[in-house]
Amino acid sequence: MIKILIADDRPTTRYMLKKNLCEWGYDVVEATDGTEAWKLLQIEPFPRIAILDWMMPGIDGVEICKKLQKDKSLPFIYTILLTSKKEREDLVYALENGAHNFQSKPFSPAELRSHLNVAKRLVEADDQLKKYAAQMEQLAEIRARQLIHADRLATLGTLAAGITHEISSPITYVAANTELASNHWRKIRIFLKELLSGNPDQSNNILKSMDKIEKALDRISNGSYRIIKIVRGISSFSRKESAQKEQLNIHDCINVALQLCQNQLKYNIIVKKNYASDIPLIWGNPHQLEQVFVNLISNAAHAMSQFKQGKLMISSEVSTNEVHVRIVDTGPGISDDVINDIWDPFFTTKPEEKGTGLGLSICKEIITRHGGHLWVKNIPDKGACFTVSLSLNEIVYNNSK
Numbered sequence: 001m002i003k004i005l006i007a008d009d010r011p012t013t014r015y016m017l018k019k020n021l022c023e024w025g026y027d028v029v030e031a032t033d034g035t036e037a038w039k040l041l042q043i044e045p046f047p048r049i050a051i052l053d054w055m056m057p058g059i060d061g062v063e064i065c066k067k068l069q070k071d072k073s074l075p076f077i078y079t080i081l082l083t084s085k086k087e088r089e090d091l092v093y094a095l096e097n098g099a100h101n102f103q104s105k106p107f108s109p110a111e112l113r114s115h116l117n118v119a120k121r122l123v124e125a126d127d128q129l130k131k132y133a134a135q136m137e138q139l140a141e142i143r144a145r146q147l148i149h150a151d152r153l154a155t156l157g158t159l160a161a162g163i164t165h166e167i168s169s170p171i172t173y174v175a176a177n178t179e180l181a182s183n184h185w186r187k188i189r190i191f192l193k194e195l196l197s198g199n200p201d202q203s204n205n206i207l208k209s210m211d212k213i214e215k216a217l218d219r220i221s222n223g224s225y226r227i228i229k230i231v232r233g234i235s236s237f238s239r240k241e242s243a244q245k246e247q248l249n250i251h252d253c254i255n256v257a258l259q260l261c262q263n264q265l266k267y268n269i270i271v272k273k274n275y276a277s278d279i280p281l282i283w284g285n286p287h288q289l290e291q292v293f294v295n296l297i298s299n300a301a302h303a304m305s306q307f308k309q310g311k312l313m314i315s316s317e318v319s320t321n322e323v324h325v326r327i328v329d330t331g332p333g334i335s336d337d338v339i340n341d342i343w344d345p346f347f348t349t350k351p352e353e354k355g356t357g358l359g360l361s362i363c364k365e366i367i368t369r370h371g372g373h374l375w376v377k378n379i380p381d382k383g384a385c386f387t388v389s390l391s392l393n394e395i396v397y398n399n400s401k
């Protein structure tokens, strides 16, 4: 309900105005002079329409309009001056000083009512505009924050790409040479054993040292392969150039991934496929999509590795605009505590030598670059269900990334 202030020193005018305004459904407050009117205009909820006598004790009607124009802390208040003045110069003076409308005395209820309808429309439009402006401001702030974030990510991506490029060759060199040293060491070990067979005291000490060297070489080798895996992961995560796209059958990508994961699946896991028949071809990069499915399948295999028997169900489905692939396992599922963290780079619950925590962040990045979605939910009494959705629209592949 809109609140209206009536300010007039004559009780009969106030009475008549109030009677009509209350009948028309307005909430009315009254002031007997300009000073009281100005006070009432400062009280929340603010009056949004003020019917002000031009000539009244204290502050006159036009002065109040002037003050309202200057005071930025108040909302928009529509002012109607009650006056018997008819001279053009007077009316111009009042309008120039902030009055919005006039009502001549004695007032006609029909005329006043239509003035109030205009006032109501303007007040509501002003409120709507302010609300819209506030929403726009909020949106602009969110967008600005997103842009800063995207910019930081892009900088990080470039930085990561540079670092991984620099690390890539020396670490490959370290890994290859550790392997070479290990192979030679195994041969030397055989010779040394033979040479030492006649001297048991010496041989014990030397054999112990040989074991230590072998373990150290194994650790160097594991560590360097882990670094290689991380470097590859980061570089595919931060890669800026576009991968070649082609029309492909998503089932082919899944089948290649299953083949690559054979070793992880063969002991305790039954694979059930339920592929949609006549699946449409989609646009994408087959190697990247295979990489996604390898990550998802090996995560599922790892989740079920603690069980004697596990089941991996891979199904596909076509909706109007998308192809959906679901990968469901019978592992323990993902606990609520970490379900939102699993997409973060380097988040892993696996021991250091088993996981880098880059798998899902890479999968998400690849699927996003394909204009698709990847998400997970737990299936009660089953395990985790990862869904990949890819668009059937032709131009979905984001080449600019």
Ligand SMILES: Nc1ncnc2c1ncn2[C@@H]1O[C@H](COP(=O)(O)OP(=O)(O)OP(=O)(O)O)[C@@H](O)[C@H]1O
Binding pocket: 295, 299, 300, 303, 329, 331, 332, 333, 334, 342, 347, 348, 349, 350, 354, 355, 356, 357, 358, 359, 360, 361, 384
């Ligand atoms: N199918 C699944 N069931 C249960 N937990 C899962 C499953 N898939 C992923 N997770 C959880 O999400 C975490 C992050 O997975 P992500 O693939 O990113 O890294 P990772 O498998 O730990 O390491 P890697 O970089 O070698 O893939 C896993 O450590 C695991 O806790």
Ligand SMILES: [Mg+2]
Binding pocket: 295, 298, 299, 355, 358, 359, 360
């Ligand atoms: Mg993984």
